[in-house]
Amino acid sequence: MDKMPKWADIVLIPLISLLLAAFFSALVILAIGENPIEALKLMVDGALMRSSGWGYTLYYATNFIFTGLAVSVAFHARLFNIGGEGQAMLGGLGVALCCLYVPWPHWSLAILGASVGAALFGALWALIPAYLQAKRGSHIVITTIMFNFIAAAILNYVLVELLRPVGAMDPASAKFPDATHLPSFQDMFSTETNKMFRGAPANVTFFLALAASVFVWLLMWRTKLGYQIRAFGHSESGALYAGISPVRITVIAMLISGALAGMMSVNTTMGESERLILNSTEGAGFIGIAVALMGRNHPFGVLLAAILFGFLYQGGAELALWTSIPRELIVVIQALVILFTGALDNMVREPLEKLFIAMRRRNA
Amino acid sequence: MDFLTLLQVLDTSVRLATPLLLACLAGLYSERSGVVDIGLEGKMLAAAFFSAAVAFYSGSAWVGLLAGVGASVVLAVIHGLASVTFRGNQLISGVAINFLAAGMTVLVAQSWFRQGGRTPPLEGDARFNPIELPFAIGPKDAEAAGKPLSQMIAEAGPLQQFYSELISGHSSLVYLALLTVPLTWWLLFRTRFGLRLRAVGENPAAVDTAGVSVVWLRYAAVLICGVLCGVAGAYLSSALQAGFVKDMTAGRGFIALAALIFAKWRPVYALWACLLFGLFQALELRPDIIENVSGIKVQVQLLGALPYILTVVILAGFVGKAIPPKASAEPYIKER
Numbered sequence: 108m109d110k111m112p113k114w115a116d117i118v119l120i121p122l123i124s125l126l127l128a129a130f131f132s133a134l135v136i137l138a139i140g141e142n143p144i145e146a147l148k149l150m151v152d153g154a155l156m157r158s159s160g161w162g163y164t165l166y167y168a169t170n171f172i173f174t175g176l177a178v179s180v181a182f183h184a185r186l187f188n189i190g191g192e193g194q195a196m197l198g199g200l201g202v203a204l205c206c207l208y209v210p211w212p213h214w215s216l217a218i219l220g221a222s223v224g225a226a227l228f229g230a231l232w233a234l235i236p237a238y239l240q241a242k243r244g245s246h247i248v249i250t251t252i253m254f255n256f257i258a259a260a261i262l263n264y265v266l267v268e269l270l271r272p273v274g275a276m277d278p279a280s281a282k283f284p285d286a287t288h289l290p291s292f293q294d295m296f297s298t299e300t301n302k303m304f305r306g307a308p309a310n311v312t313f314f315l316a317l318a319a320s321v322f323v324w325l326l327m328w329r330t331k332l333g334y335q336i337r338a339f340g341h342s343e344s345g346a347l348y349a350g351i352s353p354v355r356i357t358v359i360a361m362l363i364s365g366a367l368a369g370m371m372s373v374n375t376t377m378g379e380s381e382r383l384i385l386n387s388t389e390g391a392g393f394i395g396i397a398v399a400l401m402g403r404n405h406p407f408g409v410l411l412a413a414i415l416f417g418f419l420y421q422g423g424a425e426l427a428l429w430t431s432i433p434r435e436l437i438v439v440i441q442a443l444v445i446l447f448t449g450a451l452d453n454m455v456r457e458p459l460e461k462l463f464i465a466m467r468r469r470n471a
Numbered sequence: 472m473d474f475l476t477l478l479q480v481l482d483t484s485v486r487l488a489t490p491l492l493l494a495c496l497a498g499l500y501s502e503r504s505g506v507v508d509i510g511l512e513g514k515m516l517a518a519a520f521f522s523a524a525v526a527f528y529s530g531s532a533w534v535g536l537l538a539g540v541g542a543s544v545v546l547a548v549i550h551g552l553a554s555v556t557f558r559g560n561q562l563i564s565g566v567a568i569n570f571l572a573a574g575m576t577v578l579v580a581q582s583w584f585r586q587g588g589r590t591p592p593l594e595g596d597a598r599f600n601p602i603e604l605p606f607a608i609g610p611k612d613a614e615a616a617g618k619p620l621s622q623m624i625a626e627a628g629p630l631q632q633f634y635s636e637l638i639s640g641h642s643s644l645v646y647l648a649l650l651t652v653p654l655t656w657w658l659l660f661r662t663r664f665g666l667r668l669r670a671v672g673e674n675p676a677a678v679d680t681a682g683v684s685v686v687w688l689r690y691a692a693v694l695i696c697g698v699l700c701g702v703a704g705a706y707l708s709s710a711l712q713a714g715f716v717k718d719m720t721a722g723r724g725f726i727a728l729a730a731l732i733f734a735k736w737r738p739v740y741a742l743w744a745c746l747l748f749g750l751f752q753a754l755e756l757r758p759d760i761i762e763n764v765s766g767i768k769v770q771v772q773l774l775g776a777l778p779y780i781l782t783v784v785i786l787a788g789f790v791g792k793a794i795p796p797k798a799s800a801e802p803y804i805k806e807r
Binding site for chain 2: 135138139140158187189235239243244245246248249251252253254256257259260261263264267269393396401431432433435436437438439440441443445446449450451452453454457
């Protein structure tokens with residue numbers, strides 16, 4: 108018998124963890140001499156009360172949906188892919204090569220091509236750690252960390268030495284051709300009289316992210332492969348006994364994970380900056396960890412958590428603009444969320460389990 | 472390349488290897504006890520800030536060091552709570568600690584100093600200044616002779632050059648870090664505590680059966696790790712540089728982790744691994760030297776990535792396989 112009803116596991120525990128993280132964040136804001144309630148008001152005003160605020164919130168959320176899905180697919184196979192950052196960096200390289208060297212007639216074809224490029228580069232960057240984990244037994248967490256740094260070095264080299272236009276100073280590629288410009292929310296939803304999402308970077312990639320969520324849900328819960336990945340994650344020996352190859356599942360799960368992380372850069376590189384820049388990922392690969400943990404590895408949960416983090420990101424930028432609270436407050440909140448929903452999970456879970464068992468005894 | 476240039480590069484290597492070595496040994500204690508720590512980076516960063524901040528207010532680098540160690544130990548206790556007491560995922564806890572430090576240092580720095588996430592520059596006794604060993608040529612001799620120090624050293628004999636440039640003139644923390652290597656070896660391989668610490672990382676159930684507390688041993692290891700990371704961070708902000716800047720560890724915690732794997736979790740190997748990675752960092756600052764010596768233009772990006780590439784190769788087991796302690800990252804659940 109389960110120790111807890113399912114709703115408690117899915118809703119109550121993440122909620123309590125989130126409240127704990129919020130409580131400690133409020134303490135931090137108090138400690139640096141600001142008012143947490145005022146701060147929250149500012150964040151809500153800046154991120155949710157205007158359509159342009161939503162445009163930023165959803166732009167960030169798009170990144171976090173991709174990286175969150177990437178981490179969660181790997182989590183299902185009990186693999187901790189901490190290399191989303193590096194896979195997204197290389198994904199950006201894939202996007203840039205697709206956009207710069209293929210003459211696309213229309214953005215709709217360009218986004219498909221760029222997605223394939225991004226997914227391919229991201230997946231390839233995950234393939235080596237996956238192979239090393241499956242065949243050589245080297246721990247995936249360590250290799251993916253190392254691969255983040257190697258990816259940064261490669262990107263730096265490519266941008267400085269190869270892709271930088273002659274005479275340009277900053278390490279960035281040339282601007283992509285106009286045909287690859289993706290429609291932003293402003294282009295899509297504004298009417299003659301009513302400008303919506305003015306100046307916000309949210310673009311059509313958001314719908315690609317939604318499609319990716321549906322794809323991951325179908326894959327994980329409606330296909331044989333998804334079942335095999337989950338079975339492998341539950342028990343490696345059990346999966347082996349059922350004829351599931353650990354090498355195959357490790358490699359495939361990491362390929363999917365890397366591809367999803369890589370596709371994040373369609374949003375940043377093609378949708379926003381329209382050229383490849385050095386730090387386009389901005390840590391989104393790591394936020395994917397927090398998003399996956401909070402979303403309980405389910406695509407719908409990841410979607411909600413990604414929007415929450417998008418709100419925090421945009422709200423944090425507003426705070427930095429209007430108060431003396433620096434943007435790094437978001438990094439602290441992110442750390443607290445990871446700490447409470449991931450590492451200190453048992454701290455929340457054990458007392459709750461005891462409570463539910465006690466309640467059940469009294470009812471019986 | 473002449474002898475003096477070689478000495479200068481090696482001198483820089485030692486300076487840059489010191490924080491790596493301290494963090495690497497810190498990780499060694501923790502991982503030998505079965506607690507994986509990818510939060511070395513965060514602990515160093517927190518210590519770098521708090522030591523610089525307190526050194527600035529107190530005017531004493533040693534008081535700053537204590538504060539830095541304190542900050543690092545607080546994070547170590549959080550890691551201990553998550554990985555030992557609540558048997559959580561040690562990797563996720565490490566990730567959380569890195570972000571916590573990255574965010575909190577800037578937040579507090581901004582609140583205290585309002586200089587965009589940095590501390591004011593440290594001067595005088597607020598820094599760990601170079602120690603001049605006996606008979607070495609130092610700034611005072613140069614002043615007495617009325618010549619620049621670099622010229623004095625250039626004119627000296629090779630042995631004196633070696634002694635004055637490479638051996639002498641480091642801050643006390645450099646010598647402390649080097650002494651920690653034999654100390655760690657002795658503690659781990661020649662004492663009862665060390666034997667138990669290593670055993671708890673391989674087979675905690677056996678240690679438990681012998682009536683020794685697994686929880687206590689792992690906390691001890693995690694706390695030692697916190698102290699050493701604290702010294703590493705203090706060295707960064709108040710010896711290597713004069714003050715804290717945002718994200719100043721710049722991946723050093725991960726290079727230390729790489730060095731730990733490269734050294735196969737052994738203290739003396741750790742020294743060589745850190746010196747090697749320190750050399751890479753020194754050469755990254757002087758790419759002209761490699762070009763002069765080998766005639767090949769080496770990309771600085773390659774030098775920067777070399778520690779990580781080497782670690783992946785070692786991990787892959789193509790050259791001398793690195794095998795971690797058996798109970799790494801596994802929480803111990805006592806039987807009831």
